[in-house]
Amino acid sequence: xxxxxxxxxxxxxxxxxxxxxxxxxxxxxxxxxxxxxxxxxxxxxxxxxxxxxxxxxxxxxxxxxxxxxxxxxxxxxxxxxxxxxxxxxxxxxxxxxxxxxxxxxxxxxxxxxxxxxxxxxxxxxxxxxxxxxxxxxxxxxxxxxxxxxxxxxxxxxxxxxxxxxxxxxxxxxxxxxxxxxxxxxxxxxxxxxxxxxxxxxxxxxxxxxxxxxxxxxxxxxxxxxxxxxxxxxxxxxxxxxxxxxxxxxxxxxxxxxxxxxxxxxxxxxxxxxxxxxxxxxxxxxxxxxxxxxxxxxxxxxxxxxxxxxxxxxxxxxxxxxxxxxxxxxxxxxxxxxxxxxxxxxxxxxxxxxxxxxxxxxxxxxxxxxxxxxxxxxxxxxxxxxxxxxxxxxxxxxxxxxxxxxxxxxxxxxxxxxxxxxxxxxxxxxxxxxxxxxxxxxxxxxxxxxxxxxxxxxxxxxxxxxxxxxxxxxxxxxxxxxxxxxxxxxxxxxxxxxxxxxxxxxxxxxxxxxxxxxxxxxxxxxxxxxxxxxxxxxx
Numbered sequence: 001x002x003x004x005x006x007x008x009x010x011x012x013x014x015x016x017x018x019x020x021x022x023x024x025x026x027x028x029x030x031x032x033x034x035x036x037x038x039x040x041x042x043x044x045x046x047x048x049x050x051x052x053x054x055x056x057x058x059x060x061x062x063x064x065x066x067x068x069x070x071x072x073x074x075x076x077x078x079x080x081x082x083x084x085x086x087x088x089x090x091x092x093x094x095x096x097x098x099x100x101x102x103x104x105x106x107x108x109x110x111x112x113x114x115x116x117x118x119x120x121x122x123x124x125x126x127x128x129x130x131x132x133x134x135x136x137x138x139x140x141x142x143x144x145x146x147x148x149x150x151x152x153x154x155x156x157x158x159x160x161x162x163x164x165x166x167x168x169x170x171x172x173x174x175x176x177x178x179x180x181x182x183x184x185x186x187x188x189x190x191x192x193x194x195x196x197x198x199x200x201x202x203x204x205x206x207x208x209x210x211x212x213x214x215x216x217x218x219x220x221x222x223x224x225x226x227x228x229x230x231x232x233x234x235x236x237x238x239x240x241x242x243x244x245x246x247x248x249x250x251x252x253x254x255x256x257x258x259x260x261x262x263x264x265x266x267x268x269x270x271x272x273x274x275x276x277x278x279x280x281x282x283x284x285x286x287x288x289x290x291x292x293x294x295x296x297x298x299x300x301x302x303x304x305x306x307x308x309x310x311x312x313x314x315x316x317x318x319x320x321x322x323x324x325x326x327x328x329x330x331x332x333x334x335x336x337x338x339x340x341x342x343x344x345x346x347x348x349x350x351x352x353x354x355x356x357x358x359x360x361x362x363x364x365x366x367x368x369x370x371x372x373x374x375x376x377x378x379x380x381x382x383x384x385x386x387x388x389x390x391x392x393x394x395x396x397x398x399x400x401x402x403x404x405x406x407x408x409x410x411x412x413x414x415x416x417x418x419x420x421x422x423x424x425x426x427x428x429x430x431x432x433x434x435x436x437x438x439x440x441x442x443x444x445x446x447x448x449x450x451x452x453x454x455x456x457x458x459x460x461x462x463x464x465x466x467x468x469x470x471x472x473x474x475x476x477x478x479x480x481x482x483x484x485x486x487x488x489x490x491x492x493x494x495x496x497x498x499x500x501x502x503x504x505x506x507x508x509x510x511x512x513x514x515x516x517x518x519x520x521x522x523x524x525x526x527x528x529x530x531x532x533x534x535x536x537x538x
Contacts, residue, residue, distance in 0.1 A: 029067040037074055040108060046071070046115045053122050061126065062137050068119050069141045076148040081116055082109035083154055089114055113154070120145065120169065127176040127187065135187050142173055143194050150199075150252030165252050165263065167203050174207040177234060180215065180227040188230065192237045197251040201238060202263040205272040208235055209279040216283045225286050232289055235276055236296060240269045240304040270306045277301055281314040287325070290318050291364075294328035298335045308340050319350060324364035326354055331371050348385055351375060352447045355392045360404035369407050373489065376415060383421040388447035390415045390422060391440055394459040402468040403495050409460065409474040410487040417486055425457045426478055 032049055035042040049071065052064035075081055087110070102110065126138035149166040177184050177191060195201045212231055215224065241247055244266040254261050262268040281293065293301075302308040311332065318329035330351055336342035351372065359368050376389060390412045397408045416422045440455035463475035 033071045065137045082113040171207040199263040205276045209276045274305045290325045297332045386419045387452040391452040405471045
């Protein structure tokens with residue numbers, strides 16, 4: 001007799017049993033469930049239910065899922081399924097022929113256990129169904145099975161670590177949710193409800209880490225957009241309680257040994273959370289996903305990690321991507337520096353090098369200046385560093401759009417207010433008749449060597465002739481002593497060109513002015529009549 005193998009839900013296959021050809025009416029499903037539960041002589045009716053579970057009609061499939069849920073949950077509660085290492089049905093038949101095999105009671109329980117495993121495998125397949133309603137019903141049924149299996153385990157218990165939690169079933173479920181070919185974001189959002197249970201969340205975190213590692217290693221680290229998107233959707237919705245007392249909602253209680261269970265310990269949850277995220281972020285991500293991760297990093301990831309400084313490698317790699325991603329990466333580094341005593345001496349140099357013309361046009365412009373304002377808020381920064389930022393922003397302002405200038409000018413003024421030593425930039429003596437060469441080195445990457453303090457903010461005086469009146473008015477402030485009160489730039493961070501024009505139109509009053517020509521009502525009316533009336537075209 002071949003040694004029996006431990007049940008693995010993911011590899012369980014539907015036994016080669018001949019399904020009945022007679023179609024089962026949907027209304028008969030509940031009757032068949034009742035007949036199976038009432039008498040063992042009707043046990044073969046389970047094949048009819050499993051046949052409907054493979055139907056091509058969505059309504060029939062949903063009905064069969066409900067029938068399976070009722071049938072197998074009841075059988076689990078009655079303890080009528082075989083417990084322990086389940087031999088394959090072929091091995092069972094061979095043993096029966098050679099030595100009489102198992103008793104009738106054992107064979108019955110084995111039969112039902114095989115049918116249960118087949119049902120689980122079919123439900124896992126349904127998670128890839130094209131109709132969301134079918135996928136959702138299969139998901140809920142599998143979680144019911146997990147809950148009942150937890151109370152009535154089908155495997156020999158490992159009391160040293162995992163106790164009676166159905167971790168194999170959860171692993172199989174997570175593997176299906178993290179599809180490589182289908183966007184499961186809607187189904188995963190439905191699954192979030194179950195993550196409110198502490199033990200489910202703990203084993204989902206462990207299963208996700210295993211699944212991500214297995215799939216990404218197989219792909220040799222290549223980017224898998226759909227798989228990684230599904231993984232991010234799942235793990236981004238996971239948060240760990242901050243207090244041990246908050247771990248109170250469990251799907252499976254372990255009775256007397258519950259307190260010794262890893263899933264009941266906050267420290268183990270934080271470790272699993274940390275390993276899950278580090279395992280996900282160790283591989284190259286799609287560029288759009290870097291932004292998604294970095295936006296939630298400081299609020300939803302770092303506070304729940306036992307060692308947040310382990311994120312330094314990911315943040316450094318993210319900075320190298322460039323653009324808005326670099327800025328968001330610096331935000332994470334800033335949190336590690338100020339809250340976790342991370343030593344990162346090149347932080348302000350990297351921020352300085354992000355000041356390029358593109359910052360005025362990116363989607364994250366408002367967030368850029370909000371974070372830059374936060375980074376430069378300390379009054380203990382060296383004066384050369386603040387002067388370098390003020391000068392570089394002033395130089396970039398020469399080619400910036402009006403909406404950006406309404407942010408940049410108050411930003412520069414606030415820097416000067418915080419650091420009075422920088423006022424020297426606004427009071428450089430000059431001879432009007434002598435042309436001066438600006439000593440500032442725009443191409444120098446090190447703010448300590450750019451010679452900003454040797455220069456002046458002449459760019460702002462140039463902007464006093466700007467075509468937009470609001471910009472010219474803001475630039476005129478540099479001619480007067482700046483008040484001590486800082487300006488609140490939060491109101492202009494999100495302003496757009498459309499909003500700026502709408503505001504100007506509402507403020508302006510249109511007056512009727514006598515003209516020496518006929519006012520045009522339309523541009524190029526009639527294919528050029530307006531131009532033809534007022535211009536001589538040869």
